[in-house]
Amino acid sequence: MERDPVSRLIVISNRVAAPQPEGEGGAQGGLAVALSAALREYRGFWFGWSGNRIEEFTGKIDFQRHEGVTSATIDLEEQDVEEYYNGYANRTLWPLFHYRIDLAEYDRSFGAGYERVNERFAETVYPLIEPEDLVWVHDYHLIPLGRQLRQRGVANRIGFFLHIPWPPARLLTTLPDHEHLALSLLAYDVIGFHTREWLESFQNYVERELGGRCDPDGWIHVGDRSVHAAAYPIGIDYREFSEAAASEAARSACERLRKSADGRRTIIGVDRLDYSKGLEERFLGYRRFLEENAERRGEVFLLQIAPPSRGEVHTYETIRETLDELSGRINGEFAEVDWVPIRYVNQGYGREDLAGFYRASNIALITPLRDGMNLVAKEYVAAQDPDDPGVLILSRFAGAALQLKDALLVNPYSKEEISDAIRQALAMPREERVRRWRSMIETVRSEDVVWWRRRFVAALAGEDVEAAGSARAAG
Ligand SMILES: O=P(O)(O)OC[C@H]1O[C@H](O[C@H]2O[C@H](CO)[C@@H](O)[C@H](O)[C@H]2O)[C@H](O)[C@@H](O)[C@@H]1O
Numbered sequence: 180m181e182r183d184p185v186s187r188l189i190v191i192s193n194r195v196a197a198p199q200p201e202g203e204g205g206a207q208g209g210l211a212v213a214l215s216a217a218l219r220e221y222r223g224f225w226f227g228w229s230g231n232r233i234e235e236f237t238g239k240i241d242f243q244r245h246e247g248v249t250s251a252t253i254d255l256e257e258q259d260v261e262e263y264y265n266g267y268a269n270r271t272l273w274p275l276f277h278y279r280i281d282l283a284e285y286d287r288s289f290g291a292g293y294e295r296v297n298e299r300f301a302e303t304v305y306p307l308i309e310p311e312d313l314v315w316v317h318d319y320h321l322i323p324l325g326r327q328l329r330q331r332g333v334a335n336r337i338g339f340f341l342h343i344p345w346p347p348a349r350l351l352t353t354l355p356d357h358e359h360l361a362l363s364l365l366a367y368d369v370i371g372f373h374t375r376e377w378l379e380s381f382q383n384y385v386e387r388e389l390g391g392r393c394d395p396d397g398w399i400h401v402g403d404r405s406v407h408a409a410a411y412p413i414g415i416d417y418r419e420f421s422e423a424a425a426s427e428a429a430r431s432a433c434e435r436l437r438k439s440a441d442g443r444r445t446i447i448g449v450d451r452l453d454y455s456k457g458l459e460e461r462f463l464g465y466r467r468f469l470e471e472n473a474e475r476r477g478e479v480f481l482l483q484i485a486p487p488s489r490g491e492v493h494t495y496e497t498i499r500e501t502l503d504e505l506s507g508r509i510n511g512e513f514a515e516v517d518w519v520p521i522r523y524v525n526q527g528y529g530r531e532d533l534a535g536f537y538r539a540s541n542i543a544l545i546t547p548l549r550d551g552m553n554l555v556a557k558e559y560v561a562a563q564d565p566d567d568p569g570v571l572i573l574s575r576f577a578g579a580a581l582q583l584k585d586a587l588l589v590n591p592y593s594k595e596e597i598s599d600a601i602r603q604a605l606a607m608p609r610e611e612r613v614r615r616w617r618s619m620i621e622t623v624r625s626e627d628v629v630w631w632r633r634r635f636v637a638a639l640a641g642e643d644v645e646a647a648g649s650a651r652a653a654g
């Protein structure tokens with residue numbers, strides 16, 4: 180039974196999933212996919228950036244209704260996008276929060292743009308918020324938004340969910356003004372992370388750097404502020420994904436890939452083209468496999484789907500060039516007239532195509548160096564044939580590894596571990612594949628996106644989180 184909540188839910192994130200233009204399906208990432216599902220259940224709206232740029236900020240809100248979800252979007256100025264999205268969000272926080280201080284850039288103009296855009300969000304959305312509304316802010320783009328809303332008198336319950344890792348204190352302290360950023364989080368009532376690991380890093384930071392106290396029941400106290408922080412792992416929209424996987428389009432995508440595989444075994448990777456996804460290390464691990472297992476060359480190939488992402492940020496241009504070069508080099512080195520080891524595809528696909536590709540693949544090779552969760556790993560499991568499932572090779576540094584313990588867990592920095600895992604997966608007997616898959620599908624099915632949002636929204640509403648979660652599990 181769907182719950183009929185009394186309060187409206189206002190979701191605020193940088194990106195709002197608008198209907199995707201033809202051919203661009205898939206580049207939007209896990210957050211957008213998960214939230215469109217959440218908003219179909221609750222009254223309310225989804226506020227964020229339209230993705231458009233204008234000459235001068237107007238604050239004009241564009242309301243649209245699409246597939247049961249009301250979106251309210253604003254356009255941003257070129258300078259806003261440059262300093263806030265390309266700058267502070269994706270050149271400072273994203274690398275830092277993925278443990279890449281070598282790639283993080285600290286530029287005052289980015290910080291100023293970040294605060295300015297958060298102010299613009301606050302200024303535009305606060306008149307739309309009614310007294311009983313629950314407000315749910317998402318991700319690293321909008322950490323200061325809660326504080327900005329409070330300054331405008333918003334007294335509602337406001338929650339914040341971080342979709343990426345929270346880095347260890349020793350890394351975070353390389354960020355100029357890190358205390359200011361972290362103290363902003365105290366304006367919220369509830370803070371959510373995907374895993375206990377990110378939560379513990381946050382608690383450790385609060386104690387070491389802010390002189391705060393973290394109670395075992397999740398309450399965090401700093402000065403006169405108290406906030407509740409916990410782990411709420413996100414899941415996929417299992418029902419919707421299963422429907423997509425059963426569609427005619429998925430069946431034909433599966434058939435198309437199987438036919439082109441021509442009896443060879445398929446290893447699949449699906450990731451936004453992002454350095455955090457460990458694609459370079461993955462290619463090198465696969466290369467090691469080809470080197471060490473010459474007799475198996477020609478029996479397998481790697482299909483890597485990697486739609487470009489954040490192309491205006493130079494580190495993303497660099498990773499793209501690196502992968503173009505590396506995939507070409509590996510193919511040149513090992514290819515035969517009738518076999519190419521890597522099919523490297525820079526195109527995004529829709530859910531039905533992806534579901535079919537997952538099903539046709541014997542192995543998924545998902546090896547991010549750090550990932551908040553990684554929904555692709557869960558989608559791969561959901562798409563398998565129960566009688567003859569494929570094998571999931573998963574980075575131990577993805578949030579999903581804490582739930583999918585029956586995957587073959589690897590250290591993504593180790594070429595040897597990747598190579599060994601591919602060999603083990605290819606040789607794995609059907610009974611073992613079925614046993615591992617059964618345990619993983621149980622988690623993917625019961626801890627889905629509905630479970631995630633009900634637990635978070637229950638916490639936000641001050642209700643019993645475990646009761647909300649088990650209500651879902653029961654039906
Ligand atoms: O909006 P973009 O800049 O194009 O990036 C896409 C999204 O990437 C990140 O996704 C994260 O959220 C997923 C769902 O919780 C999670 O599984 C994954 O591990 C994260 O990387 C980012 O956090 C989102 O804000 C972006 O929309």
Ligand SMILES: O=c1ccn([C@@H]2O[C@H](COP(=O)(O)OP(=O)(O)O)[C@@H](O)[C@H]2O)c(=O)[nH]1
Nearest residue numbers: 205206208209210212451527528553554555
């Ligand atoms: O061509 C593509 C590539 C990815 N995705 C989707 O984008 C999301 C990626 O989410 P994930 O959590 O794995 O990583 P993120 O990109 O959010 O960091 C998943 O739902 C994928 O199915 C897609 O629809 N088409």
